[in-house]
Amino acid sequence: xxxxxxxxxxxxxxxxxxxxxxxxxxxxxxxxxxxxxxxxxxxxxxxxxxxxxxxxxxxxxxxxxxxxxxxxxxxxxxxxxxxxxxxxxxxxxxxxxxxxxxxxxxxxxxxxxxxxxxxxxxxxxxxxxxxxxxxxxxxxxxxxxxxxxxxxxxxxxxxxxxx
Ligand code: GDP
Ligand code: MG
Numbered sequence: 001x002x003x004x005x006x007x008x009x010x011x012x013x014x015x016x017x018x019x020x021x022x023x024x025x026x027x028x029x030x031x032x033x034x035x036x037x038x039x040x041x042x043x044x045x046x047x048x049x050x051x052x053x054x055x056x057x058x059x060x061x062x063x064x065x066x067x068x069x070x071x072x073x074x075x076x077x078x079x080x081x082x083x084x085x086x087x088x089x090x091x092x093x094x095x096x097x098x099x100x101x102x103x104x105x106x107x108x109x110x111x112x113x114x115x116x117x118x119x120x121x122x123x124x125x126x127x128x129x130x131x132x133x134x135x136x137x138x139x140x141x142x143x144x145x146x147x148x149x150x151x152x153x154x155x156x157x158x159x160x161x162x163x
Contacts, residue, residue: 001163002051002052002053002163003052003053003084003085003159003162003163004052004053004054004055004082004083004084004085005045005052005053005054005055005083005084005085005086005087005159006054006055006057006079006080006082006083006085006086006087007019007054007055007056007057007086007087007089008057008076008079008080008086008087008088008089008103008107009057009088009089009090009100009103010072010097010099010100010102010103011072012091013089013090013091013119013120014089014091014119014120014146014147015056015057015089016056017119017146017147018087018089018117018119018144018146019041019043019045019054019056021146021149021152022043022045022046022047022054023043023044023045023046023054024046039058039075040055040056040057040058040075040078040079040082041055041056041058042054042055042056043056047152047155047156047159048152048156050156050159050160050163052159052163055079055082055083057072057075057076057079058075072103073102073106076103076106076107077106077110080106080107080110080112081110083112084113084162085112085113085114085115085159085162086107086112086113086114086115087114087115087117087155088103088104088107088114088115088116088117088138089117089118089119089144089146090116090117090118090119090129090133090141091119091120091129092118092119092120092121092125092126092127092128092129092130092133092143093120093125093126093129094129095128095129095132096129096132096133096135096136100136101136104136104137104138107138108138113162114138114139115139115142115155115158115159116133116136116138116139116140116141116142117141117142117144117151117155118130118133118141118142118143118144119144119145119146120145120146120147121143121144121145121150121151122145122147122148122150126143127143130143142154142155142158
């Protein structure tokens with residue numbers, strides 16, 4: 001049996017970078033310009049000996065804040081509906097933002113099964129962000145670095161029981 005993991009969170013936290021790492025192909029666009037990926041992308045992910053389906057949700061923040069919230073909300077809700085479990089990513093260097101709180105609320109209201117990930121936490125970066133992340137009430141955050149591949153063993157261990 002396999003499962004579907006949706007990577008959700010506000011733009012620029014590193015969702016597509018993690019998607020690309022787990023899929024091993026450049027299916028999702030990554031760019032320094034926030035919001036380059038424009039839709040939901042699905043790929044076959046591999047993490048050590050585990051295989052699953054992964055969904056990347058897009059950023060659309062070139063639009064105004066209002067429509068960003070509406071569009072991101074709808075995309076996130078679609079992803080949550082398709083997924084068995086959501087990896088909710090934060091930027092550990094930034095900490096918890098009001099926008100993160102909006103996403104947390106969507107996930108809570110949908111009753112989604114959530115894994116909280118604090119990304120960009122390579123080395124000691126993201127320690128403060130990880131502490132802040134507890135305040136979301138979504139459980140213990142995993143410190144990850146999508147770019148440098150750190151925390152992938154911890155991610156494996158929380159996903160293993162779902163498989
Ligand atoms: P998305 O909008 O959530 O899909 O974010 P992207 O994957 O496009 O990444 C946004 C920016 O964050 C890019 O410049 C990435 O190179 C950078 N980034 C992603 N993951 C990491 C990480 O683990 N550490 C650091 N330092 N930067 C990262
Ligand atoms: Mg993206």
